[in-house]
Amino acid sequence: MRLMRSAVLGSALLTLALASPVGASSPNPQWTVARSMLLPTGATGLTQGYLPGLACPSAGNCTAAGAFDDLSGNTQGLLITETSGTWNAPYQVVPPSDAGTNPAVTIYAVSCPSVGSCGAVGSYQDVRGDTQSFVVNESASSWANARKVTLPTDALLNGQNSNVRAVSCTSPGNCSAVGSYLDGTSPISRQEGFTLNEVNGTWKAASTVQLPPRANFNPFVSISQIQCTASANCVAIGSYVDAQNTTRALVLSEVNGVWAAAKALVLPNNANAYPLASLSEVTCVSAGNCVAIGTYLNSTGATQGMTASESSGVWGRATAMAMPVNAAANPHVFFYGYAGVSCSSIGNCSAGGQYRDRSGHYQGFFVNEVAGNWQAATEMAIPPGALEAGRNGGVVAVSCSSDGNCSAGAAYLDAAGNYQALVVNRVNSLWQTGVMVVLPAGATNVGTGGGIYGLVCGATGPCTATGSYLDAQGNYQGMTLSSS
Numbered sequence: 267m268r269l270m271r272s273a274v275l276g277s278a279l280l281t282l283a284l285a286s287p288v289g290a291s292s293p294n295p296q297w298t299v300a301r302s303m304l305l306p307t308g309a310t311g312l313t314q315g316y317l318p319g320l321a322c323p324s325a326g327n328c329t330a331a332g333a334f335d336d337l338s339g340n341t342q343g344l345l346i347t348e349t350s351g352t353w354n355a356p357y358q359v360v361p362p363s364d365a366g367t368n369p370a371v372t373i374y375a376v377s378c379p380s381v382g383s384c385g386a387v388g389s390y391q392d393v394r395g396d397t398q399s400f401v402v403n404e405s406a407s408s409w410a411n412a413r414k415v416t417l418p419t420d421a422l423l424n425g426q427n428s429n430v431r432a433v434s435c436t437s438p439g440n441c442s443a444v445g446s447y448l449d450g451t452s453p454i455s456r457q458e459g460f461t462l463n464e465v466n467g468t469w470k471a472a473s474t475v476q477l478p479p480r481a482n483f484n485p486f487v488s489i490s491q492i493q494c495t496a497s498a499n500c501v502a503i504g505s506y507v508d509a510q511n512t513t514r515a516l517v518l519s520e521v522n523g524v525w526a527a528a529k530a531l532v533l534p535n536n537a538n539a540y541p542l543a544s545l546s547e548v549t550c551v552s553a554g555n556c557v558a559i560g561t562y563l564n565s566t567g568a569t570q571g572m573t574a575s576e577s578s579g580v581w582g583r584a585t586a587m588a589m590p591v592n593a594a595a596n597p598h599v600f601f602y603g604y605a606g607v608s609c610s611s612i613g614n615c616s617a618g619g620q621y622r623d624r625s626g627h628y629q630g631f632f633v634n635e636v637a638g639n640w641q642a643a644t645e646m647a648i649p650p651g652a653l654e655a656g657r658n659g660g661v662v663a664v665s666c667s668s669d670g671n672c673s674a675g676a677a678y679l680d681a682a683g684n685y686q687a688l689v690v691n692r693v694n695s696l697w698q699t700g701v702m703v704v705l706p707a708g709a710t711n712v713g714t715g716g717g718i719y720g721l722v723c724g725a726t727g728p729c730t731a732t733g734s735y736l737d738a739q740g741n742y743q744g745m746t747l748s749s750s
Contacts, residue, residue, distance in 0.1 A: 302743055317332035320730070332719075343373045385404075429447075440466065444459065457488075484507070489504035489518070531558075618661025628659060631645055646700060651681040664721070719732060
C-alpha cells in the first residue's frame, strides 16, 4: 500500500478488484490478532509486501491475490483461498507457455462471483522480456493455468508493455477486465487502453478504448479500476492525456455488452486549466449508480481530492473534497487505488486516503457522503503516542456494512518511527480512533510495503482483512484478520 511501490510495480494505482460486500461487522467490531498466511514451498516472502487482491463471495469464503519471491529471486503469482473460515494451501499461478525464465508474474486483482469461481488478472514477462497481460480462472474450486490476453490487432509485436489492472465478475465465467498496451505506431508507440470480456467461460480478444475527442497523439491511457453490477454492464475509470498535454480524468461504461466511447469527467469549478486529473477508485450500488474518487489540480496548483457520482447512467460534475481544518494550503491528496471507497446505499458512502497537514506531516483522512451530500473530511485518529500517518501511511481500504457503519484498513508511524497496520471503525456515523493490528508472533512492524491491502464487510457476519508484515528476518509475509 506504499507510495514507494509505484516505482517498482509500475503504477501508484495498482488495483484491487472490488468485491461486493459480504459479511459484516457488529455495530463496533472487535478485530482478531493477525494470523500468518501460508506461502508456497520455497517462497522467501511476498514481493515487497504486495498482496492487493481480496474478494469474498460470502462470509468466510475469500480469495487473496498478489505475488511472492521464490528461492531463485523470481517473482511468481500467488492465490490463496479461504473456505468456511479456514485459509487453504496457496496456489502458485502457472504462467502462459511463452513466459521467460523469470516470469515476473504479478496479480493485480481478483473477483469471485461465487464460492469456488473466480477470475484474476495480472502481468508476466515473456521469453523476449516483454510484459504481457494474462487472465486466470477458478472453476469448481480448481485454478486453471494462466492465459495470455489477446491484445487488439494494432498492438506492438516486439517490446510490448501490457498490463491488465482490474477485473470484475458478475457470474461464473462472465467477467470484464481493463488495462493498457502499446500500439505499433512508428516510430513511437502509443499507450492505449483496452477492455476485455469473458462470456460463458471464454475470454474474447481485447478491444481498444475509444477516447474522447482531441486526445493526445500518445494519450498515455491508464485505466485503474472496473466494477460490474450485472453481466456486461460495467463502469471503469482512469485517466488519459489530451491534446494540450494535460491529464484528464476518464470514465468508461459498458451497457449490455457494448463499451461506449470514454468520456472526460467534468471537473470541479475551481479546476486548473491544466488539471492533471485522474480517478483512482470506483464502486457501484446498482447499475448506473456509482461513485468514484480521484485527484486534480485546483486553480492555485494544489493537489485536491474530488468525488464524482453517476446517477441513472449519467456522470455529474465532480465535487471538490473539503479537507480537514489542519490541511496544508496544498494538501497533496493521495489515494492508493485499492479499495478506498465504499457505499452501503445510494447517497451513503465513505472514502479515505492521505493528505499533508500545515506542519508538513502526512495524515490519513476520511470523507463521508450522507443522504447524497459529501461532508467535510476528518483526520484519521491514530493511537496515543503515534507520530503521524507517514508518507507511506494513511487510509487504504474502506468497506461499509450499513449506512454510517464501516471499517477501514490503514497504516501509521508509531512512537518509534515504525509503520504499523491499523483498523478503524465507523460506528453510528462517527469514525473511531484506530486500533493497531496485533501482528503474528515475532513481528514488530509492517515496514514501508506492508499493512492492510484488502478489507471486505457486509450486512451480516464478520469483516475480513488481508495484507502483509515484516517477519524477524526482514521478509514480507502474508497475514489475515477478521472482526467479530
